[in-house]
Amino acid sequence: MLRTHTCEELRIKDVNKKVILAGWVQKIRELGHLTFIDLRDRYGITQITLSTDINPNLLEQAHTIQREYVVQITGTVRERENKNPHLSTGDIEIMAENIKTLNPSHTPPFTIEDNTDGGEELRMKYRYLDLRRNPLKNNLILRHKLALETRKYLDSLNFLEIETPFLIKSTPEGARDFIAPSRMNPGTFYALPQSPQTFKQILMVAGYDRYFQIVRCFRDEDLRADRQPEFTQIDCEMCFVEREDILQTFEGLIKHLFKAVKNIDLPVFQRITYEQAMNDYGSDKPDLRFDMKFVHLTEILKNKGLSVFDTAEIIIGIKVKNQATATRKQIDEWTEFAKSPKIGASGLVYIKYNEDGSIKSSVDKFFTEEQLRTALHAAHSQKGDILLILAGEKIKTLRRMGQFRLYLADYLKCIPQDISACLWVLDFPLFEYDEEEQRWVSMHHPFTSPIGDLSGNIAGLKANAYDMVINGSEVGGGSIRIHNKPIQKKVFELLGLTEEEAMKQFGFLMNAFEYGAPPHGGIAFGLDRLTAIMCNTDTIRDVIAFPKNNAGKDIMIDAPSEVSDKQLEELGLVFKASLNSKN
């Protein structure tokens, strides 16, 4: 037996017990004829005391020991003279009788402390050292609990966790697939799943009633900030349900998780349509931890002589409380951000409602005071508030104001960090126009059921889809699915697939719909994002044990990397680049 207790286990009741502990040396302090070691493991820290009184050799031995050495201590539990109330084991110490180095350690390239001095790249390379730090360790422990509580909750509701395959078929619809060549079937590839979507629908056709899976998914996309090529979903599907059944069930899941893991009671989730979210917050995932709802000012301020307003499709403002005192410099800074390429507005207009009741605006000469007061009134402004205004093309201006709203809330530090604003966004459009591909694409995916039938203007079709948003992040999304072949065929047709293409890619699903497919629907949560929100961290890299960097590389193990010629030979593959160089 290498240890009798962990480094977090011993208490005052254990005094006089003979124990063996093992762990890492967090700290060593020498004080004359005493040496103190803070011994650390995953569970906690226990103070080890070496004294010349007990064994004169011990201190000499301790000289050879350094930070992060793995040592085994044999000794007796003793009550401390100077107790440490910040440590759960702070009432006791171990009087060491023996100390054994189980494995030495080089000096770590950065400090193993809550706030480390290591740069990102260095910490990724020595991930095993970075993972020793409390913030990462606590995140991974929370992630473990989150996954387990998810499973317990869904099991209690008769959901079955069923594993679906990772080696599947590539389908061009959607994001780009990772593919893996098949050696046994030369010339063909498996694809790694972007989600188990079609399999979970097949399981509904097979009558499994309630399915879930916590499952890895893959997308070969250029990595934007905080995206990973592999990510984890809580993937769920139910049959014989309508939208309301799903919203209730999964609002319940998230409430359970916040309660079980963070002891937080969430209130009933708000519900808002996609259209309302866009009109009020310029986003389909509004952050409702703070207000700053848009004020629509088009009728009040258009056609009054200011040309940027008069030519605008829409004029919208946000009222900011108590910021009439904003300096010229601050307003310039905000304006600059609004005009930056990231936002792309042509300018920012303000109307200040000063504390003394007077009004000051950047467009005073184009409007009467009454017109400006009407605008302030529409925004329910009070003395001391400021109204900030953007104008232009409708959709673009809404999105710009949405981003500006987030910027400003962050700038003014008015986003409360201790609340979680959870909501459902409903009634998404079924399709959106992809400017790059010059065609209509599914806003969620092609298996989403329309609300009503598929006649009428394609832009106006609504989907029976829903997203769950927490603190401005989309943590989950889903829909009631199509479960009959003619509607599914029609959707593929609207997406521009020929019948042949549709059948080749999704024929198995459409055929399954002809053998007694029940009405069904589901949802998938991003576990990485959900965990990051519950851990109060901005980056999902902090909640993944071994993340890739922004170039899709794991720099600890050095992947991806070259493979042997023999491996390529067996797969019958050649790199074009190597062909050219050989010619």
Added chain:
Amino acid sequence: MLRTHTCEELRIKDVNKKVILAGWVQKIRELGHLTFIDLRDRYGITQITLSTDINPNLLEQAHTIQREYVVQITGTVRERENKNPHLSTGDIEIMAENIKTLNPSHTPPFTIEDNTDGGEELRMKYRYLDLRRNPLKNNLILRHKLALETRKYLDSLNFLEIETPFLIKSTPEGARDFIAPSRMNPGTFYALPQSPQTFKQILMVAGYDRYFQIVRCFRDEDLRADRQPEFTQIDCEMCFVEREDILQTFEGLIKHLFKAVKNIDLPVFQRITYEQAMNDYGSDKPDLRFDMKFVHLTEILKNKGLSVFDTAEIIIGIKVKNQATATRKQIDEWTEFAKSPKIGASGLVYIKYNEDGSIKSSVDKFFTEEQLRTALHAAHSQKGDILLILAGEKIKTLRRMGQFRLYLADYLKCIPQDISACLWVLDFPLFEYDEEEQRWVSMHHPFTSPIGDLSGNIAGLKANAYDMVINGSEVGGGSIRIHNKPIQKKVFELLGLTEEEAMKQFGFLMNAFEYGAPPHGGIAFGLDRLTAIMCNTDTIRDVIAFPKNNAGKDIMIDAPSEVSDKQLEELGLVFKASLNSKN
């Protein structure tokens, strides 16, 4: 709301309740002015009764409904006149007031019954129909429970489930990897993990103390019977442990699973060394549900004049109880099997100890009766028993007898189906000689710790490794790991890797060993096999929702398949075959 209850929920106490049920039509019977429908869902079956008394249109409507239609029934619960004690809902029926077809069904290509008439290929293509059958459904439900109970048990022992990456680095040591080309890093590949071995060891170095993961693994091997290219492991690792800690912990896990899922109390697991297992049963995964332990007869029967014995390295027998009455025809059949290419013995010798006390043997003329009686005595034979004997080269003969033992037990139907024989096999050789590759390879994997040091004859080195065997299947295996760089380097050297190759492939792990790596060890269970054993099925395809066939294909979705030229173009890849055809 599409239903108020499932098809397994209603009981006599619910009589007179107005309910809505939805499900699949299992059976329709027409009896004059009554029609009965057995309505099925995942949970059970409820009888629906349609009567002309209630609604004359109902029976006409029911005429259009067929097997596997999805229907919704509105009606009232009523006590049945003819109760069905075999059905949990057998005391009641639903008097239908309304019936609605939610989705029709083509006639299934095979019957959805416990024993179906569908062939394997057809059932794979229509997997969603095959999965509706009770045997497969019950297997997947058991698998769900098994996974959940595993998680609960390990969580209760402070294990953390931590996800490791799927896009990793290819390492030629071990089986063949599946690889996925990286678009962002042209010329390089990710590999799919054969197991999370190095990552779990890194987590031990990072101090996570107790790790587990139920995780998909991949091996691109030619598929022998009942192998899948993707399979699921219960992967576990602990630090500050010795072998005994691991055996106790995971014997506990398996006992817990049998109790929780099957309500079976397993006795303490037997322990046997690799050497003993080979000597006594000719296998490193002996099936101990039955006896037939080998009797070593070399000293008794060698050099007595029978040349096949006199030239043999080893002579072994198995005693079979009460088979002295075996006919000539039976013995010929056994002999034929022993001589078949699968076994490869040169012949089979028998000694019968007849009920009347006389002896009859196939080699009477080469031995005195006393010699034969000594052999029978060594096998503790009693009147009525038969002793069957093979002779030859040591290892080959042990293995042959091992296979013959399994054949004979199956032939004689003496393998009890209602017990589970669990054991640990210990002290494996560290290396074994690979005839094909003409070099020494690791018997488990190169991270396995040796028992003692690495000096001495390579063939004689023992590993601190252990396998768990149930009913003759290896369900799990693991080892205490190497945790220091010099020993790890030495093992790679013995495996024939240059220092450069070793560092290129496993440098990150060996470097990690220099930053305070704790002693650690672990185990991995094959979840597919374990589930199959607990489901009493011979093939793991019956416990996997969407298995591949023996050619590695998913014939329902048609994977693997060709990908578009654009996809290959983006990856910079060409197939050699297509190059040649273009030239």
